[in-house]
Amino acid sequence: MELRRRLRLGALACAVSLQMFAGMPAWAADSTLTLGSQETITSGAILKNYVWTTTRNDKPISVNANVIEVDLTNPNVKIDAMAGTNNQFTKNQSVLGMVKDTGAVAGVNGDFFNTTAEGVPEGAQITNGKVMATPAKISGLYSFAITKDNQPIVDIFDFQGTVTAKDGTSFELGGVNKTFYWDDDGNPLIADGLFLYTDAWAMTQRAVDGIHVPTEALVVNDVVKEIQIDTNVKMAAPANGYILRGSGLAKDFIVNHLKVGDKITTKYDMIPHDASKNYDWKSFKMLIGGSTLLVDEAKPSYFTRNVNDFNGYQPRSRTAIGYSQDKKTAYIITADNNGSSKGMTLPELQEFMIQAGVWRGMVLDGGGSTQLVSRPLGEFTPQLTNKTEYGNQRAVANGVGVYSLAPKGELKGLILKGQNVLFKNESSTYQFNAYDDYYNPVDITNIIPQWTSSSSVGTFKDNVFTATQIGKTQITAKSGKGTASMDVEVVGRDQINAMTFAAGGFSLTAGNDFKLPIKVTTKSGLTKELPPAAADWELSGIQGSIKDGVLHVDSTAGSQSAQVIARYDGYSTMVTLPVGQEKVWYDLDHASVLTNAFQVPAEVVSNVKIAQDKGNKNIELSYDFTKGTGTKAAYARFDADNGGVTIAGEPEFISANIFGDGSFNWVRAEFIDANGDQQLRSFTENMNWTGWKKVTANISDLKFPVKLKSIYVANPANGQDERAAKGKINFDDVSFIYKGEMAALPKSQVMMTVNKKQVSVNDKAMTLEQAPTIIDGNTLIPIRFVTEALGGNVKWDDAERKVTITRGDKMIDLWIDNPDLIVNGQRVTAEVAPRIMNNLSMVPLRLISEKLGWKVGWEPEKQGITLE
Template sequence: MRLHKKLGIGALVCALSLQVFAFAPSVSLAADSKLTISSEEIITSGALVKKYVWSTTRNKTTVTANASVIEVDLTNPNVKLDAMSGSGSEFTKKATVLEMTKNSGAVAGINGDFYNTQAEGVPIGPQITEGEILSTTSNLSGMYAFGITKDNVPVVDQFTFTGSLKAADGASFPLKGVNTTYYYDDNKVFSHQDAIYMYTSAWTQNNRSNDGTTKPTEVLVQNGIITKIAVNGVIPMVAPEDGYILRASGKGTDYVVQHLKEGDPLISNYEMKAKDAWKQYDVNNFKMMIGGSTLLVDEGKAMSYFTRDIGGIDGYRYRSRTAIGYSKNLKTAYLITVDNSGSSKGVNMVELQQIMVQAGVWRGMVLDGGGSTQMVARPLGEFDSKLVNKVENNYQRKVANGVGVYTLAPQGEVKGLTLKGQDELFIGETSSYQMKGYDEYYNPIASFDGIVMNWSSSAALGTFEGNAFTATKSGKTKLTAKSGKGSATIDVDVIGRDQISAMKINAGDISLSEGQSYKLPIMVTTKSGITREVPPQLISWELQGIGGEIGKDGVLRVTNLSGSQSAQLIARYDGYSTILTMPIGQEQLWYDLDTTGVKTTASKYPAEVVSAVNTDASTGNKNLKITYDFTLGTGTKAAYADFNDKYGAPITGEPQYIKVKVQGDESMNWLRAEFSDAAGKTHMVDLTQNINWKGWQQLTANLTDYNMKYPITIKKIYVVSPEQGQDERALKGEVRFDDVTFVYKGKLPSLPYSKVKLTVNKKTGILNNKSITLEQAPIITSGNTMIPIRFVTEALGGTVKWDEKERKVTILRGDKLIELWIGKTDIVVNGDRVTAEVAPRIANDMTLVPLRIISEKLGWKVGWEPVGQVITLE
C-alpha cells in the first residue's frame, strides 16, 4: 500500500494506559439521566451541530453537562469526513483543532486519537487521510478505530498490521509497523525491541522513536535500493520522497547486518486488515481512519464492559470527553464532545455511553478527552470556524490529530442573508454591521463588495453613516439592510438608564499613589441580565479628594493627593451614577543608600556575563549602579544586584506596589525585581520590559498582580536580556536605581458621629443634644415615615444636591452615593438599583424620602418609639 508523502498530525493527548482486558463498569447511572436538545445550526450541506444539556443525579444532587454533537450525512455528496493532521502536511507536529481545520480547509472538527505523552506526540493508533496511510496500528489490545470505506460506509472496529521485508538473498523479516510511535505493549515490552519499523517522508523528525531503551540501526532505501546503512547508529535526515528509512534493533539489527548490503534491492510489503479474520474490509481503499480506545456503544446499547481498561484515561472521573460513532442505518456519523468547564460538570465513561445512545449512536468509541477535548465549527454565513465547546482550564491544547468535516459543494445560489454586529449598544456608541450570506449549500457567500446597502431602523434611536450605526436614544430597534439580493435584519437594544440594574467601577482592591495611573473599567448589568463594559468615552467623571483626570481611555492619572486620606470617584452614564471610594496609599521608603539600605552584591547569569554593582554619589545623591556586559554567553542573560548575599530582605506588612527611581541607558533591556513569598514561591516582577530612556524615571509595579502569599522577601533587582529579541538590545551598559519604596493599602477615614431625634408631624428636633427647628416635619405616608433629606443628611456629615431638570436628589456621605427621583420608587445606591415602597415627594418645597430604605443604605442606625412617634438616627 502506498503511503502519504507528507504526514501532518501533531497531538497532545492524555497519557494512554497500556493495560488491557475488559472491565465491567463499576459506576452507577441515575434513572432520571436525560439528554435534552437546546439548539441546532447548519454548518454546511450535509452537516449540522446540535447543542444538548445532559442532566443526571450524583450523590442525590442534580448536575448538568453541556454536550455538542456534529451530525454528518454520509449519503450527501457535498460533505465528507477525513482525518486531520496537526499542521498541514506535517504528521509529527501538534496543533489545536482550530488550527487543524484552518490548515486543512475543514469547516468543522473534533480532536482525535490518544498519544504517548512521553514520546513524539504522534497518535497511538492508525490514521488514513485522503485515502493515504499516515500511520499503522499499534499492538495494543482493545483499541478501536473509526473509518470510512470507499463506499462511504462507516466502520468502528479493531484493525491489525502485517508486513515483511525481503532481502536480495531471499531472507525475510517481519515489518512491525509504519510511522509508528514507541510504546510499551500489554506485556510491558518495548514496542521497538527486536523489531523493524518503516518511516516515510511523512515522519518529519530525525528522531524515529528513540528513547534509549534500544540501540537503533537505520537503513535508507530509495527507489527500492538500499543506499545507506548505519549499524548501531542513526541516519540524521528525514526520509526522502522516493524512499523510506528502516529503524531496527536487537534481532532486527541482526537481520540488517547479516542480509542487507548497500546497493542491494529490498522488497517491502504490508497491509492493514480487520483483526477479526471473518471481516473482509478493503482497508487499502478506505477513505479515512482514525484511532481511539475502548468501544463504548454497540447495537444502540451501552457496552456492559470496556474493551480496554479506562483507568488510564481517567474514565471513572468526571471530565471533558470526545467520542465518535454512527447510526443504525449507516447514514449518519456523530462527532461528540461533552464539557467539564464552569457549570458544565463533565461525565465519566458510563455517562458518556448514555449520551451517545440518546444522541443516536448505534456503534461508537471513545477518542481522547480531558484537556484535549475540542470541537470547532463554522457559523452559518461565516468563513472562519470557531470553538463550539468550552475547553478545560480555558486552554486549547495542541493535539495529535482530529476528525474534520469538509464541504465538497460547488458555489450555489443565494439562500439566506444575515447581519453581523453588536446587538447591544450604549447611547453614543457606534457599531459597524456586515452583511453575511450563505448559498443553497449553506456555504458562505464570498463577497458583498460593491453591493449598495440601504439601511433603516424601526425606531428613531440613532443614525447611520454607511454601515455604521450610532445610537442616540435608549430602547429597542430593528436594523434592516436591503440590497438587490434581499434583506437582513438584526434586533438591537440600546441600553439607557432605565435598562440598568447595576453599574460598578472595577478597579480592584488598591490604594492610590501620586504619579500613578489606574484603569477604571465601568461594568453595567442590565435588567435582562446582560453584563457589558461601557466604552470609556461615554462616561463622565467627577473626582473629589485628589488632583488628576480620567481620560477618554478610562485611565485615572493621579497628579496630586492634596493631603487627603481618600478619593471619591463618581462615574455617570445617561444620568445613572456609581461611586468608588479609594484610600490613599501609605508609602514607606525602604532603600535609598543615603539613610537606609541593605548589603548589596553583584551576581550574573550565565557565567560568561560580566557584571558589577557600585554605590555612586557623583550627583550628590547616593544611588546604586549596575554595570553589565552581555557580549558573551548564550540564552537569557542577567546582571543582578543581590540583597543580603542572595538571602534577600524581608518586607514588613502587605505592600501593594513597589516604586523604584531608575536612571535608564536606552539599552532596551528589561528591569526586574525578584521576590519570594511565604509559600516559598519565586516571583519575577517586571519593573519595565523596555529601558528606552535616559535620565531618571520612577517605575511602579503592582505586586497584587502576582498573587504573592505574605510576608514577602525582596531578593534582587536586576537588568535582564531575554533570549528572544536579544539582537535588538544593547549588550553593554549601566543602570542606576534609588529610592525603593513600598506602598501599603490606606484606610478610609471614619465618618463624623452625630445623633438626631425627630418626631412625626413636629418641626422641632434635637441634634447632638441641641434643639433645632426643621422647615418641614417628618410625616407618615402609606405606612412609611418620610423625613426631610437635606437636613438629616447634612446633620450626619453628608451633602445633598438637587437637579431641577431631572427632579433628582443626589446624596453623598462617605463612600455612599444615593440618587432618587421625585415620584419614582426606583433608587440607585452605589450603582445598584433598588425599589422603595413609596416614592420621594416634595412638601413645602422640601424633599421627603422614605426613612427606612435611605437610612439602611447610608448606614445609619434607626430607632423608633411608637409612643410619641419619635425617630432617632445615629
C-alpha cells in the same frame, strides 16, 4: 500526566479485565443536557453547543461541550484524518493549522501520541484512502473508520506484515510509520523489530530512542537501493518507495538477506481483532486511532485500556468520536475544562455521549490537546471554537477534519454582526457575511447591501449606525435574495436596573493610573460595559483626572479617600476609593535581604543570582525540572536562616515585577502566617508572557503578622508536560500595598417626633418647617435637614425634580413622585414615593436609613425617632 501519554505502553495493558466493572459509571440521574445554540458549518455538518450539568462530589457543576454532527448520507460533506503539517508526521501543529493546511471546514485533535518521541500517532491512520500508519501491537486500542460506502466503524484492528527477501527469507514487519514503544508485556518492540517508513514520515531519523542503533535500507519500487549499517539512511522515504529500519534480529535480517539491487516483497494487513468481522480496510476512505471504547449500543462500555494513565477519573478536557444507531450520523465531540466549565471524567463523558445520540463511540486524545476548530457560517477562515485547558493551542500529531465537497451555489443568506444594545450617542459598525445554498461562504467584495432601520432612534451612514434616541429598532441589510435583520435597543435610564463600577477593590496611590470600567445591567438582564465617553464624570477628594475611563492620580496629599461619580442619562453610580500606600520592600538597587536558592525535590536544579537590565539590578531565578518526580519547584528564599522576613502591618496585596519566560509554569509567593502555617499565593498559574510584567496577589485573608519566605517557580505534577522544564525568571520591586483608612463619619444624633416640628440635633433644639409625617404606613422625613445634620450632602436638580444624597461611600438619587430610587447604582423601589411638602423634599425614612447606614431608634408610644 497529560492525556497524550509518554507511551510506556507495555505497562498500560495490565488488568484490562479488572476495569470491566471499574469503567462502568454510576448513572447520574440528575444530569441534564441543554442545547445552547447550533450553527450550520456546511451542507451536512452542524455544530451544536451544549451545556451539560450534573452533580460531582455533592456539588452542581456544568460543562461546555461541542458536538459536530456530520450527515454521512450527504454527498456534499466528508470526514477525513489530518496529520501534522502538509499531511506529514513528525511536523506537529495545532488543529487550527491542520484545518487551514488541508482546507477543512472543521476539525478536532486525533490520536494519542508519544510526547518524548518524533510526534506520530499511537494507532493507525488512513487519510483520503492512503495508509499513513498502522495499528500498534497493543491490546484494547480502538479506531474510527469510514468505509467506501460511507458506513462508520468503531473497532479494534490488529496488524500483520512480512518482508520477504530475494532468497526467500521472511521477517515479521512491526508496523508502518511507528515510533518506539512497548508491547503489552513491557517489551520494547524496536529492540528486534523491523519497521517500514513511507513519505508520510517527514524526518530523516526514525524511531530514535537513544538506545537501539538503527540499520536501514532504502527500497524504491520494491528494489533495494541503499543499505546503511548501524546508522540511518540520510533522507526521508520517496513517494515511490519506503525505508526499512531494523535493530537486533531485524538488523541481522537486513545485513544477511538484503542486497542492493535485490527485489523484495513487502505485505501487510490490518485485520479486525474480532475474527467474526470482515472489513475491506484497503477501501476505507479514512481511519483514525484512539484508545478505549466508551459507548456500545448506547450504553457505557467497560474500559478496554487502563484509563488511569490519562486521568480517566479526573475531570479534564475531552475529545471523542462515534456514530448513531442507524449509522447515518457521525458525532465529533469536545468537552472543556476551562474556567466555569469543569471538564469531564471518562464515565461522565460516556453519559454525555449517550445523551447526545452516540450509539457506539471511543475516546480520542484530550486534556491540553483538546481543540475544536470550525468555520463560522458565512466566513472563510476557521477559528478555534472551544476554550482549551491551558489557554494555548497545542501542536498535535493528527486530527479529524470535516470537509465540504459541495459545488459553488447561489447567494442564500446574509449574517449580520454587531452590537444589539447601544447607549445614546454610541456608534456601532455593522458588518455582514454571506453564504450560498450549501452554507459555504460567499465573497462579499462586490456585495453592497441596503441598510435600513425600522424606527428613528438612530441613523445610518454606510454601515455605521449612530444611536440618537432612546428606544428600539430593527436594522436590516438586504442584497438580492440575501436578507438579515437584527434587533437593536438604545437603552436609557428607564431601561437600566443597575450601573456599577467593576474595577474591584484597590487603594489609590499618587502617580498611578486606575481603570474604572462601568457595567450596566438592563431590566432584561443583559450586562454591557458603558463606553467611557457616554458617561459624565465627577472626581472629588484627590487631585487627578479621568480620561477614557482611566483615573490618573496626581496627588493624594491630605486625603483619605476619593469619590468618583459617573452619570449616564441621569442614572448615577459612585465608588469611594481609599487612598493607600505602596511600600517597596525588596529592590536590589536600594533595599534587599539575603536571598538563596532552594529546590523541591532534590533532583531539581535551581540557581539565584543578581542580574542587570539596563542598569537596574534584579534577581534571576533559573530552574531545571528535567529530573525528579511529582510537583517541582525552584525557590528564591529570603533570610532562610530565620525562616523568612517579617512583613510590617497588614498589607492587602503583594506586588512584584516579573520577567516571564513564557513557560506556562506557576509563580507564587510563600508566606508563614501568625499560626506558623505555610500559606501560598499565586502571582500567576499560567506564565504565558515574556518580558517584564507587574503582577499582584491578594493576601488580605492571611492571619497577620506574616513572614515572606520565598518567591518561587512551580511545575505541578498534573499537566507537567504542558510546561517548560527549563527556564528562568527575573523579579524586582517586591512591594506591599496597604489600604488607607476611610474618613470617619461625624457622630451626630437627631431626635424627632412624628407630626411635631421641634427637633433636637446633638441636644440642641431646632424647629422644622415641615414635621415628620406618616403616609400609608411609611414615615416621611425632611431629607435635607436630616442628612446635613448627620454629616451628609444634599443636592437639588430643579429641572429633573431630583434629589441627590451623598454620605460617606453612599449615594442616593431620588425623584419627586417617583418610587424608584438609585442607590449606589442599584435601582430600588420604595413603598411611598418622595414628595414635596411645604417646599421641602420628604422621603421614606425606613428605606433611606437602610441605604445610608443610619441607626434608627423608634419609640412607639410617643412616636419618637432617633437617628445617628
